[in-house]
Amino acid sequence: MTDTILSKESAFKFLEEILKIQNPESERTKSSKLHFLIKIISNWYNNIPFQNIDQLCLTKREQRLPTVPEIINFHLQGRGGVCLYNAIF
Numbered sequence: 001m002t003d004t005i006l007s008k009e010s011a012f013k014f015l016e017e018i019l020k021i022q023n024p025e026s027e028r029t030k031s032s033k034l035h036f037l038i039k040i041i042s043n044w045y046n047n048i049p050f051q052n053i054d055q056l057c058l059t060k061r062e063q064r065l066p067t068v069p070e071i072i073n074f075h076l077q078g079r080g081g082v083c084l085y086n087a088i089f
Contacts, residue, residue: 006072018078019043049080 006014015024021043028036054074055063066074066081068088074081075089 010076014076015040018076019047044086048075048078048086050082050086051080052082054079054081 012024015021019040021027021039027039031039066085071081071085071088074085080086
């Protein structure tokens with residue numbers, strides 16, 4: 001497995017700790033796929049900030065697109081990012 005793919009354990013930890021979905025593994029199996037997806041999207045918008053403060057804090061010389069592993073790390077920390085980061089994650 002590469003460092004650009006979340007493990008199943010990391011994905012469920014993200015759903016529970018960052019998106020605040022209680023017992024996501026059980027929730028995934030007991031509800032329809034559509035209902036679970038809607039819950040993920042709704043909780044995403046409520047818990048993951050759409051922000052660019054990370055890039056604005058850098059000097060022009062330091063500003064760059066983050067790597068995929070950095071983007072994953074931002075989201076696992078609940079930091080979020082701009083739309084590009086959210087799409088990649």
